[in-house]
Every structure is written in C-alpha cells, then in structure tokens.
Amino acid sequence: MKGLEAILYHNGFAMAAVGVTIVFTALVSLSVIISQLHRVLFVWDNRKSYINKALRLFSAPKPHESEPVVKYFDNIYESARQFNLLIRATGEPFSLPELIGKAETRGIAHAHSTVSHLIAAGLIAADGRGYFRWNREAYEQLLRQEPK
Amino acid sequence: MHLLNIEEIKQLGIFRDLAPDEWAEIYPLLRHVWVIEGEQLIRQGDRAHTFFVILNGHFMIHYKNGRAITLNQKGDIIGWSSVRSPFQYTGSVTALTHGDLLAIPGARFLEMLQSNAPLGDKLIKKINEIAQSREAIETKS
Numbered sequence: 001m002k003g004l005e006a007i008l009y010h011n012g013f014a015m016a017a018v019g020v021t022i023v024f025t026a027l028v029s030l031s032v033i034i035s036q037l038h039r040v041l042f043v044w045d046n047r048k049s050y051i052n053k054a055l056r057l058f059s060a061p062k063p064h065e066s067e068p069v070v071k072y073f074d075n076i077y078e079s080a081r082q083f084n085l086l087i088r089a090t091g092e093p094f095s096l097p098e099l100i101g102k103a104e105t106r107g108i109a110h111a112h113s114t115v116s117h118l119i120a121a122g123l124i125a126a127d128g129r130g131y132f133r134w135n136r137e138a139y140e141q142l143l144r145q146e147p148k
Numbered sequence: 149m150h151l152l153n154i155e156e157i158k159q160l161g162i163f164r165d166l167a168p169d170e171w172a173e174i175y176p177l178l179r180h181v182w183v184i185e186g187e188q189l190i191r192q193g194d195r196a197h198t199f200f201v202i203l204n205g206h207f208m209i210h211y212k213n214g215r216a217i218t219l220n221q222k223g224d225i226i227g228w229s230s231v232r233s234p235f236q237y238t239g240s241v242t243a244l245t246h247g248d249l250l251a252i253p254g255a256r257f258l259e260m261l262q263s264n265a266p267l268g269d270k271l272i273k274k275i276n277e278i279a280q281s282r283e284a285i286e287t288k289s
Contacts, residue, residue, distance in 0.1 A: 048188065049188050095210075096216040098214055112186045116245045119206070129215070
C-alpha cells in the first residue's frame with residue numbers, strides 16, 4: 001500500500017485537516033489578542049482610575065444633586081501640621097502634584113482632599129506662576145484657634 | 149441629566165448667553181459624570197475627546213513641568229483642547245475631592261460649534277480666553 005491509498009488508510013487527510021484547523025485557530029486567536037493589546041495597555045496605564053471606578057460600584061451610591069460633596073477632613077489642625085513639616089522639607093515654592101505625591105508616599109490619608117481643604121482654608125496659596133506657597137501667617141493663626 | 153437643575157445649568161458662565169434654540173441644541177449633548185478623590189480625569193498628551201464643565205468639586209490641572217492650577221468654581225471648564233487643534237490634552241486633570249461635572253463629547257461639540265456660527269462665536273470666544281490663561285500658566289518660566 002503506497003501513496004494516496006496509504007494516506008487514506010491511515011486517516012492522513014483527516015489528520016492534515018485537523019492540523020490545519022488547529023494552526024489556523026491559533027493564528028486567529030493570536031491576531032485577535034495582538035489587535036486588542038492596545039486596549040489592555042490602556043487599561044493598565046489607567047489602572048488606578050479603573051480600580052477607583054470598580055470600588056465605587058461597590059461603595060456608597062452616587063451623590064445626588066442636593067447632597068453635599070463628601071469631605072474627609074477629620075482634623076485640619078493635624079493635617080496642617082503634617083503639611084507644614086512636609087513643605088518645610090520640600091522647600092518653597094513647591095509643585096502641588098509633587099506635594100501630593102510626597103504626602104501619599106509618607107502615608108498621609110486622603111492627601112488630595114486634605115490639600116483641597118488646605119487651599120480652601122488659605123493655608124496653601126497659588127503664587128500665580130503655577131507653583132504654590134505655604135501661608136505661615138494663616139497656619140499660625142489656625143493653631144491659635146485650636147481647641148485645647 | 150434628570151438629577152440636575154436645568155435652570156441652574158443655564159446660568160453657568162459658558163451657557164449664560166445662549167439663546168433658547170442654541171440651548172436646545174447643546175442640551176442633548178450633556179452627560180452628568182461623577183468623580184472620586186484622586187481620580188485622574190484627563191492625562192496630558194492623550195487625544196482630547198471630552199469637554200467638561202465643573203458642577204461640584206475641586207480639581208487640579210497639572211503639567212509635566214510640575215506647575216498646576218486648581219479649579220473649584222461651578223461652571224469652570226476643563227478640556228478646552230477637545231475643541232481646538234491639535235485636539236490633544238495639554239495638561240492632566242486630577243480630582244482633589246469627590247465631584248461631578250457635565251461632560252460633552254468633543255467631536256460632537258465641535259461639529260455643533262462649526263455648524264452654528266453664532267453659537268460657535270459665543271462659545272469659542274469664552275473657551276479661547278480660558279485657554280490663553282491656562283497656556284500662560286503652563287509656559288511661565
């Protein structure tokens with residue numbers, strides 16, 4: 001038994017078809033994965049935002065128009081002390097995003113909203129050139145108001 | 149949009165001078181979005197696809213050179229690059245607090261501004277003023 005007869009006898013054509021199908025399927029899968037890789041990378045680059053969004057789905061409901069924006073400022077005096085030390089170490093004028101980054105690195109909770117509160121309280125002030133300064137007068141005045 | 153007070157939105161700086169028919173054109177484009185503290189809304193260098201109007205919250209616009217400004221006034225705008233060539237965000241925006249904004253798809257907003265000259269004139273003038281002040285901060289030495 002030789003040639004085509006042997007191939008037919010040993011299911012050669014069926015095996016060839018299966019082989020082609022497997023290879024073709026693998027190539028299609030690979031091309032789909034490569035074509036969608038940019039999406040995966042985009043999600044990876046923005047993972048912080050996506051994690052926050054995912055957490056939000058399982059946390060408190062969206063605030064309604066009439067509800068006040070949530071604030072986390074438990075103790076402005078303590079926050080002011082922490083940032084006073086941090087800014088003294090950083091120097092002035094300072095970059096606001098860098099300050100927030102350093103605060104997060106040092107484990108200060110809710111660094112973003114704390115900075116927002118310090119700006120609103122006049123403790124951190126813009127210098128008009130894109131950098132910020134620590135308002136020592138406002139800081140000392142705040143500490144004088146601190147309940148004993 | 150049903151949670152928002154439409155009359156209040158009409159009084160925001162960017163929409164204040166719109167005629168009723170112009171407002172009717174822009175209103176269907178508005179989406180209400182929420183952000184949480186620390187969320188990055190925009191990343192510098194990305195394709196500018198959305199224009200935002202602040203309703204609540206405190207936001208920081210920051211640039212790669214370390215400079216930043218903060219916005220917390222209702223009606224302040226973010227993402228003007230979505231209606232100006234080369235349609236690329238010139239700064240990053242991070243929410244300092246929880247907040248909510250109106251989001252307008254940049255391409256549709258631009259299309260509307262281009263197809264309606266009087267409306268385009270009104271809004272582009274306001275957007276350009278803001279863009280110039282932001283660019284000044286970004287490029288100050």
